[in-house]
Amino acid sequence: MxxxxxxxxxxxxxxxxxxxxxxxxxFLLVWLDPLALRLHTVCGSVYHCYACPLALFACxxxxxxxxxxxxxxxxxxxxxxxxxxxxxxxxxxxxxxxxGFLQDLVAxxxxxxxxxxxxxxxxxxxxxxxxxxxxxxFFGEAHPLFICRVCPAGAVExxxxxxxxxxxxxxxxxxxxxxxxxxxxxxxxxxxxxFRPWCSLFCPLGAIFGVFNRFSAVxxxxxxxxxxxxxxxxxxxxxxxxxxxxxxxPLCIRCMQCTRCEAIEVKTAFGRPERAEPxxxxxx
Amino acid sequence: MARxxxxxxxxxxxxxARRLALAAILVAAGAALLLxxxxxxxxxxxxxxxxxxxxxxxxxxxxxxxxxxxxxxVGGVLRNPSGRIERTYDEGESPSLCPT
Numbered sequence: 001m002x003x004x005x006x007x008x009x010x011x012x013x014x015x016x017x018x019x020x021x022x023x024x025x026x027f028l029l030v031w032l033d034p035l036a037l038r039l040h041t042v043c044g045s046v047y048h049c050y051a052c053p054l055a056l057f058a059c060x061x062x063x064x065x066x067x068x069x070x071x072x073x074x075x076x077x078x079x080x081x082x083x084x085x086x087x088x089x090x091x092x093x094x095x096x097x098x099x100g101f102l103q104d105l106v107a108x109x110x111x112x113x114x115x116x117x118x119x120x121x122x123x124x125x126x127x128x129x130x131x132x133x134x135x136x137x138f139f140g141e142a143h144p145l146f147i148c149r150v151c152p153a154g155a156v157e158x159x160x161x162x163x164x165x166x167x168x169x170x171x172x173x174x175x176x177x178x179x180x181x182x183x184x185x186x187x188x189x190x191x192x193x194x195f196r197p198w199c200s201l202f203c204p205l206g207a208i209f210g211v212f213n214r215f216s217a218v219x220x221x222x223x224x225x226x227x228x229x230x231x232x233x234x235x236x237x238x239x240x241x242x243x244x245x246x247x248x249x250p251l252c253i254r255c256m257q258c259t260r261c262e263a264i265e266v267k268t269a270f271g272r273p274e275r276a277e278p279x280x281x282x283x284x
Numbered sequence: 285m286a287r288x289x290x291x292x293x294x295x296x297x298x299x300x301a302r303r304l305a306l307a308a309i310l311v312a313a314g315a316a317l318l319l320x321x322x323x324x325x326x327x328x329x330x331x332x333x334x335x336x337x338x339x340x341x342x343x344x345x346x347x348x349x350x351x352x353x354x355x356x357x358v359g360g361v362l363r364n365p366s367g368r369i370e371r372t373y374d375e376g377e378s379p380s381l382c383p384t
Binding site: 059074077086 | 300303304306307308309310311313314315316317318319320321322325327349350351352353354356357358361362363367369
């Protein structure tokens with residue numbers, strides 16, 4: 001039994017996991033549209049405001065909200081989210097989202113971080129149902145609580161850059177509303193004291209991809225044969241989950257920090273399933 | 285701390301097959317919606333005109349969903365009080381460029 005209690009923790013995350021910031025940076029470069037293609041007829045799969053002067057694709061949340069205001073079903077946005085979510089689920093949040101990348105970079109500042117209970121993540125569904133679907137549908141896109149009017153990603157990626165651009169061109173720099181400035185300042189402060197505050201509390205796109213964590217073709221799995229219930233994975237999880245039993249939780253951004261524990265592995269639905277086990281294991 | 289019962293090999297196999305089936309259904313449904321949106325779905329958009337025209341003189345165009353996505357990304361269309369989708373800019377003009 002003493003051997004069972006030994007945590008099987010690797011001293012460092014794998015090279016792939018350690019390279020996450022680099023991979024996020026590469027994705028950011030793609031989303032920033034270096035070839036100036038402006039493919040705004042295409043719906044993207046990450047939280048990147050289409051009003052940004054550098055945006056390759058249209059933001060899926062903005063498209064859904066605006067289509068809700070038009071009373072039109074956004075087939076392309078829904079299809080994109082189903083397709084990407086069905087393949088990789090929350091990996092989009094942890095590895096490709098530019099707004100998540102920004103929050104990850106700020107989280108590197110060594111300030112004690114607040115850890116909120118994981119149930120607070122369900123607030124994201126209220127944002128999705130309320131600000132993305134209901135408010136636009138019933139009150140139109142002019143309502144002050146329309147998601148794009150309160151979105152900090154829009155403020156960071158579009159509002160501020162457009163203000164700077166207008167000011168540099170000698171135009172009037174009266175861009176964002178007071179509400180949006182307030183949200184931007186609050187969000188900027190929150191990034192220092194909470195890991196990914198937007199993603200874990202408000203992000204409607206993360207709420208959608210989070211649901212796919214349960215069904216996606218690429219997923220994480222805790223191997224019960226290797227898990228000794230030491231709790232080390234909980235300390236590694238930046239979003240305060242218990243990975244050994246919450247690997248499909250909608251809040252998981254698939255940062256893969258918990259894969260330092262040998263009991264947690266990346267799996268694909270296309271891989272060969274494990275069939276029979278030794279007879280001694282079957283009685284459980 | 286109580287340990288959870290281990291999954292048997294057969295249960296794991298069924299779980300894997302179910303996961304593959306669910307993922308395949310989601311991906312197929314996503315691809316179907318995407319294809320429908322790109323190739324089939326379109327909406328009638330009322331063009332902006334300087335003066336309110338008579339009903340029979342209204343100018344409309346049929347915009348595909350990709351075009352509608354581009355329009356909403358630049359604040360180019362709105363739902364008017366009569367429930368129809370209307371362009372916010374005249375032909376030859378630029379839209380607002382920022383929907384917020």
